[in-house]
Amino acid sequence: MSNPNKARGTAWESSVRDYLNRHLGLVDPDGRFLHPASADNVRRAAQEGARDVGDIHCHPFILECKDVKSPAVPTWLRQAVTEAGHAGYPFGVVVHKRRGAGASSGRVHFPISTWTAVRDTLGMPVDDAAGLYGAVYSARGTDTNRWYVTISLADFADLLADIRGAHRVPS
Template sequence: MANPSKARGTAWESAVRDYLNEALGLVDESGRLKDIFSALNVRRAAQEGAKDVGDVHCAPFVLECKDVKSAAVPTWLRQAHVEAFHAGYPYGVVVHKLRRANVHRGRVHFGVRTWTRVRVALDLTTEETRERYAFVPVVRGLDSGRWYLTTDVARFAQLVADLRAAL
């Protein structure tokens, strides 16, 4: 790949996909998908042009994966929500790579509305959700559109497993 930024982004998307497939028990001992036709497999999405459908599909989530130094989380979350809509998924979140850290330590950012909808689907209180999945709220100014909640990829995998079991 001639573009180093694109290569880094692709590597991050693949690392997130591989980690989640393993954490969710979707691969065998050799790292191969147990059922290649399962809709529950975590997959990198094909580029769709103007109607982008996100980077990684982890039903019921579309993941917008970012491997950049400077975070722009509110902007990324808006992008993730649009791409989830295009893909026909109910939830869009951002997975941001932490420098010099393993994939399970990456940051998963939820917009407040998405977090609330997931919390209600799990039938958990705000406090139960924060404690169980180690969410940390980020409040930026008075505009609630810039607020979000963050956890790590490892706890996100547990949330996905719990949400899939609840649906």
């Protein structure tokens, strides 16, 4: 790959995907899917051009992955929400790489509206969700479209397992 920024972004996407699949127990020790056709598997999406569908499909989330030095979280969140809509997923979030840290330390940013919908799905009050998942709230000015919630990728993996469990149909 001749573009170093694209290579770095692709490597970050793969690290996020691999971390989530391992954390959720979806792969064997060699990284092969236990159930290759399962909708629960976390996968990197093919690029779709103008109607991009996000970097990683992680039902019920679309993950937009960013490995850049200078964050632009509100702009990225608008992109993630749009791409989730293109893919037909209810939630779009951003996973930002922390310099010098492993995948589990990545920062997952949620628009306030998405965080609220996820909490409601789990039936959790604000303080309970914040405490359980280590949420940090960022309010930028009076425009609530620029407000967001941040948790670590490790906490997101736990949240993902919890939300998937909340949606399971008993056998």
